[in-house]
Amino acid sequence: MKKRIIPAVLSVVLLLAALMLVQAVLIPSRYDNREGHLLCGYYGVSDKHDVIFVGDCEIYEGIVPAVLYEKFGMTSYVRGSSQQTVWQSYHVLEETLAKDPDVKVVVFNVLALKYGKTPTESISRMTLEDMQWSASKLQAIRASMTEDESFLSYFMPILRYHDRWSELTAADLAHTFRKHEDITHQGYLMQTDIVPVDPADTRKPDMLINTVLPARSMEYLAKMQDLCAQYGAELVLVKAPTNSVKYYWYEEWDAQIADYAAANNLTYYNFIGMDAELGLDWSTDTYDAGLHLNVYGAEKWTLYLGNLLVTNHGVQDRRGDAALDALWAERIARYTQEKQQGVQTK
Template sequence: MNKQNMKNILKMMIFLCLVITLLHLSSRIVEPKQNTKESGIKYENARGFYGERQNSLDIIAIGNSDLYNAMNPLQLWHEQGIPSYVCAEPSQKIVEAYSLLKQTYLNQTPQLIILEVDELFTKSDVDDLDISISETLKEIFPVFDYHNRWKNIQKDDFIKEKVYNQKILTKGYKYYNNVQSYKGGKSYLKNKKKSSLTYTTQYYLNEFIKYAKNNGSQVLLMCCPTANTWTMDKHHTIQKIADQYQLQFLDFNMLLDDIDFDWTHDTRDGGNHLNDFGAQKVTHYLGNYLKLQYHFQDYRTHQDYQNWNQDYLEYHQKLKYYKGKNGFIGK
């Protein structure tokens, strides 16, 4: 190799080092210093676990909007004494779920990870790869995720360290009490939609399960009632995956009669998401199932968890105020 080539390689290495340094420094500046919407955090509802006492959550549930409309951790607490948190984001993909999973172990050691599986059925590997590359860059350099924060940068962003301790009263659940019926009954299960997983999804699902198990957590696959997207073919696909990994699979679309579910009353948007009436039924069944299958400890009288009893009371006090309003999210 001649001297000119050596010089060119050296220049390239120096340039790359400068770029990486700039990305690192700019990421540190724009990354939110608090896990609140006001600070710029994305989907603060899904990241309130940071504000919970360290290693206090027995269950972390991860998924898309189906999940945060169907699982109410405060109801689960009141009925079973199990501390849990719903880390759900709109239109979440498995690569994003995997990234969020890794974040939860920064301050929690859950016994069980619940993965809502409706998010596993994506369009194509091309779309999945694009999201995968984007999520990887955001994870390494948060500036790619929070670049728009340059518009609202404050002096404190240059000097403050991250302190993620903001609690979310509802523990990730989103309350809706409006009713918009779905009148097709169970006919949606016969629909024919894409029911295979892309290679990218399969890869990240495997990584998700492996990461959870390596950190001492069991994994439960779960599907909430959703008439707009779920089918019997999808059920069979997930059941095969559950069998492959020796996991439990709880599909509420197969349990509609068992939980006395009513599509004309228990959905807020014509069958896509549940309202609070539907969520109460799903959460009640889920609590009994978890208690039986996983033998969780009941912490309702434990001294270290009395704040959960207080949160439950405060939540219901606020519901009285918000009666007739939709989309209550308390802090």
């Protein structure tokens, strides 16, 4: 019996080791994708925050925590990722509040409410794989899985990425065991390019088919509200300023959210069309022709929203705390330096 057990056990160990090694190579390192690792930076910070921003690209490219601290003494973090759905935002917020239970205000960008199901498997995986293992992550996976996905493939990513063997490059190998570098500024992803809105572009948004936002996303919005209430945090809904027919925020949806906010005693700020108040100039404040804000636009929106958070929601000024000031000074310096240098996006 012994002569069979030892070889069997060793073969299994060898098989597992080989699979782990190959898996490490095959999992996309996303080293060339600036949006590849936006969530993981949070696990490395230990300070507390008064405000948490959750949402998708509009929030992680629109809100600058460094500016919020510099101007208002507000401690904040952006927990957003590409195409982050509302159920992903919910579970990301769940793990955030578990770690950071004294948060005063949670700001959620409502664009993702338009998705009733996970729009893109690969992008959804980018979010999920960037989360640390926890009960929240497991639930986020369950909520996000597309029809043909297997739950097991999140534990054994080789089942998902095995067919990448034929497209591996030397760069993939080089990045296999490299730790992901946090390129965000407290969750904010800086964009310094300027690609103005084309005034000659007369395209109209696609005709709205579903005038009502999906029930599933509204259900998760309600859960998010309950979660905030559980931690004594106030939920604030926002719609980031944009100027593009792509990812258009329709009036019908806006009205539905406004009604929902009123019915649930929530605050809802829609910044679309508030260019004058915000001081936005779509010829300089966007890096992709009005779809997202660049750093110049983001600073303007951040200042405006920061002012609202202080005035209407009583967020405290934490400046004067030596430890915090020192910590944020370092962050502000890094932010300022990168802004001055400009971001290499290509």
